[in-house]
Amino acid sequence: MSPPQSPNSSRDQVRPLAPSSHRIHIENEEGVNYTSTSSIELSKKQRRRKRCIKCCGCCGITTIIIGIVILILALTVFKVKDPTIRMNSIRFEGLSSLTSSSNLQTNMNITVSADISIKNPNAVSFKFKPATASLIYSDRIIAEAMLPRGSARARRTFSMNVNVTVMVEKLIVIPRLTIDLIAGELPVSMSTNINGKVNLGVIKKSVDIRMNCNMVVDLQRQDVKDIDCERKVSL
Secondary structure, eight states: OOOOOOHHHHHHHHOOOOOHHHHHHHHHHHHHHHHHHHHHHHHHHHHHHHHHHHHHHHHHHHHHHHHHHHHHHHHTTTSOOOOEEEEEEEEEEOGGGTTOGGGOOTTOOOEEEEEEEEEOOSSSOEEEOOEEEEEEETTEEEEEEEEOOEEEOTTOEEEEEEEEEOOHHHHTTOTTHHHHHHHTEEEEEEEEEEEEEEEETTEEEEEEEEEEEEEEEETTTTEEEEEEEEEEEEO
């Protein structure tokens, strides 16, 4: 006969193992937790990538819009336009002494007054340096005046009066003067050259304005006729 077994040893032998289904359930829960963590990390990366794409897209679109706006402004509002110069009137004083070459003297007083205007069509002012206006007869300068520096405001017209005194000592030595005095007409011209700048912020343009006006001085009528002006603007 086998010896009797103690109650404790029989309980140890009879103690059942944990059900296999319970073990599988725990393993499955661990697997589900691992998969959920991986999905969360993946979704975070995707969200970051989408935010980066959206940010880059917004920056690119903004840059393109700014570039288009700058281009439109450069071609319209901030485009440098040509200022125009005009001689409104001109008159000679002291022409009564020019009746014949016999009574010409160096102490004669012959003055020329001209009204010149500069129209600035730009959105900013046109600032110009001191300039020179010359009265020319038979390809020789017989009168010259200095024009002060000035500024034509945006989309405004700047007017200035030019007063010059004829240098009679240079006039009386010109060979064709006697013939023109007999004819009663003196063909002369006035030349004006103005240099300035149009400052549009980042855009700065130098502007050179030239005007040459040919005319005939009628000694009998003491007046000027046949005024023909040629203008040229260089940017």
